[in-house]
Amino acid sequence: MEASVPAPMPPIVTLTVNPALDISTSTEQVISGHKLRCGASRLDPGGGGINVARVVQRLGGRTLAVYTAGGPTGEAYRRLIEAERLPALVVPVQGSTREDFTVDETTTGKQFRFVLQGPVLSEPEWRLCLALLADSIPAGGFVVASGSLPPGVPADFYAQVARLSRQQGARCVVDASGPALSAALAEGVFLVKPSRRELGLHVGATLDSPGSQVEAAAALVADGSADHVALTLGGEGAVLASKSGILRLAVPQVHVQSTVGAGDSFLAAFVLRLAQGRGVEAAFRAAVAAGSAAVMTPATELCRRDDVERLEAQLSAESFAP
Ligand SMILES: Nc1ncnc2c1ncn2[C@@H]1O[C@H](COP(=O)(O)OP(=O)(O)OP(=O)(O)O)[C@@H](O)[C@H]1O
Ligand SMILES: [Mg+2]
Structure with a gap:
């Protein structure tokens, strides 16, 4: 008899319609009217979906990153992705891929992040993104649409991604803000x-109290906006709302270096564990572990696998907070 080999996990497909070439450096103090002499700089391929794909790959999962690229910055961006051997599908665009600039102020430990808008995408360009994505959607798998929309892309773009994913039997995951988020939830x-x-922006409240946070997350499940709502609260941990109820987790004690990429690392670990067949509770613990592992690394660096697995083991002993 043949030994049964488990079917390989379908890749987690991520979509980054507004990637950014991240330049990060440090300076003693950010003050106006002077040249600010900076330390060494580093370049990273940034943007929500790309970060998710990089973390999935780093944690041992299969991924496919669909992203736009244009101009000389787009060329540099593509080279960085190729150097990481990240499986990718590039959607060429006319405009130049944006750059983001992160400066760590060494005398205070403060971080300054300058986030540019991105090139204008034409209608044929954003429609091409949807068409190429549609060809890559894994039935039974996951599509992660994450990050801002560049100018020219309609606010219902992620809603269209959600519809396409559902039509092709995939689960759609969205990390966005403002009108793009609201349209996807609708x-x-x-x-x-x-x-x-x-x-808070979506519901029109500040969500300061734990009660209001739980209420807002649970309302999205109740009205069919999302099957699962993972509300992340920075250093205060996260709340997960789904049909089976509410879970809350505090973050493990970690030394905070830079919070860049925390949410993307959180999301990558969550989806990867689900794709690997783990339950929602285990996925949520892995997500908080990965988010916290990301803040332990400097500047734009994402989480490291050994930190994630150590914190994940630590959190697996922890019961959920009331
Ligand atoms: N100061 C911190 N200490 C420990 N863990 C943290 C800290 N900040 C963030 N995290 C981890 O990262 C996760 C996501 O953080 P956060 O809520 O800031 O999301 P984000 O998507 O990075 O935020 P935003 O998109 O608004 O910039 C948290 O749930 C937590 O696990
Ligand atoms: Mg975020």
Whole structure:
């Protein structure tokens, strides 16, 4: 008899319609009217979906990153992705891929992040993104649409992604803000990962109290906006709302270096564990572990696998907070 080999996990497909070439450096003090002499700089391929794909790959999962690229910055961006051997599908665009600039102020430990808008995408360009994505959607798998929309892309773009995913039997995960988030929720998604600020903007409240946070997350499940709502609360941990109820987790004690990429690492670990067949509770613990592992690394660096697995083991002993 033949030994049964488990079917390989379908890749987690991520979509980044507004990637950014991240330049990060440090300077003693950010002050106006002077040349600010900076330390060494580093370049990273940034953007929500790309970060999710990089973390999935780093944690041992299969992924396919669909992203736009244009101009000389787009060329540099593509080279960085190729150097990481990240499986990818590039959608060529006319405009130049944007750059983001992160400066760590060494005398205070403060971080300054300058986030540019991105090139204008034409209608044929954003429609091409949807068409190429549609060809890659894994039935029974996951599509992660994450990050801002560049100018020219309609606010219901992620709603269209959610519809396409559902039609092709995949679960759609969205991490966005403002009108793009609201439109995706109106369409209905499998999982949404707002931060407190993003969910607050959507519901028109500050969500300061634990009660209001739980209420807002649970309301999205109740009205069919999302099957699962992972509300992340920075250093205060996260709340997960789904049909089976509410879970809350505090973050493990970690030394905070830079919070860049925390939400993306959170989301990557969540989806990867689900794709690997783990339950929602285990996925949520892995997500908090990965988010916290990401803040332990400097500047734009994402989480490291050994940190994630150590914190995940630590959190698996922890019961959920009331
Ligand atoms: N100061 C911190 N200490 C420990 N863990 C943290 C800290 N900040 C963030 N995290 C981890 O990262 C996760 C996501 O963080 P956060 O809520 O800031 O989301 P985000 O998507 O990065 O935020 P935003 O999109 O608004 O910039 C948290 O749930 C937590 O697991
Ligand atoms: Mg975020």
